Amino acid sequence: MLKIFRATAILEGISYLLLFGMTMPLKHWADIPEPNQIVGMAHGVLFILYVVVAIVFCRERKWNLKRFTMLFIASLLPFGTFYADKMYLKELA
Incomplete structure (x- = not known):
């Protein structure tokens, strides 16, 4: 389970950076919304997967609620x- 959680965490983090670092600027500054739709959907799925895997x-x-809360907050930053x-x-x- 540790390997799955670590992989999910890394992929979720990469999708977050891609979404807000690349595709949001493309959408708002270059009027190219398509990459944002694709990466946004992937990020949403990975975020939900991350939270579910974190709970499991x-x-x-x-682990207590404090550790889970730290993992959850990490997914928002x-x-x-x-x-x-x-x-x-x-x-x-």
Whole structure:
């Protein structure tokens, strides 16, 4: 489960950066909305997957609500999932 969660966290973080770092500027500044639609959908799916896998992972590890909350907040911040991977998940691998 750890490998799945780490992979999901990294992919979610990459999709977040692509969405707000590349496709949003293309949509608003260059009037090219198509990449934003594709990456936005992928990011939405990966975000939901990340949260579901985080819940399962925390229950499996018997982690408390505080750790889950930290993982959830990490998904809302740019580079947050990379930080969570380094601080909470990498040490378990």
